[in-house]
Amino acid sequence: MITKYTLEFILHSKESSPKIIKSSLEEFGSGLTVHQCREEGANCEYKVNMITEDPTLVFDLCSQIGRIRSIKVHEG
Numbered sequence: 001m002i003t004k005y006t007l008e009f010i011l012h013s014k015e016s017s018p019k020i021i022k023s024s025l026e027e028f029g030s031g032l033t034v035h036q037c038r039e040e041g042a043n044c045e046y047k048v049n050m051i052t053e054d055p056t057l058v059f060d061l062c063s064q065i066g067r068i069r070s071i072k073v074h075e076g
């Protein structure tokens with residue numbers, strides 16, 4: 001049986017958008033939502049929620065886009 005994880009985290013990025021983040025992550029899970037939650041000059045924060053089988057892969061990819069914070073991972 002494959003374990004699925006629900007991920008919730010904030011992605012802090014200078015050069016991105018919800019559309020770019022979503023297109024980068026959509027092949028790695030389901031139920032993906034990306035919302036811009038704060039903007040300070042050129043820096044933006046995006047709230048990301050998704051279900052995936054491989055959280056490490058998602059976090060590795062996101063670390064190339066920006067800085068990850070406020071991580072919550074739920075199994076099941």
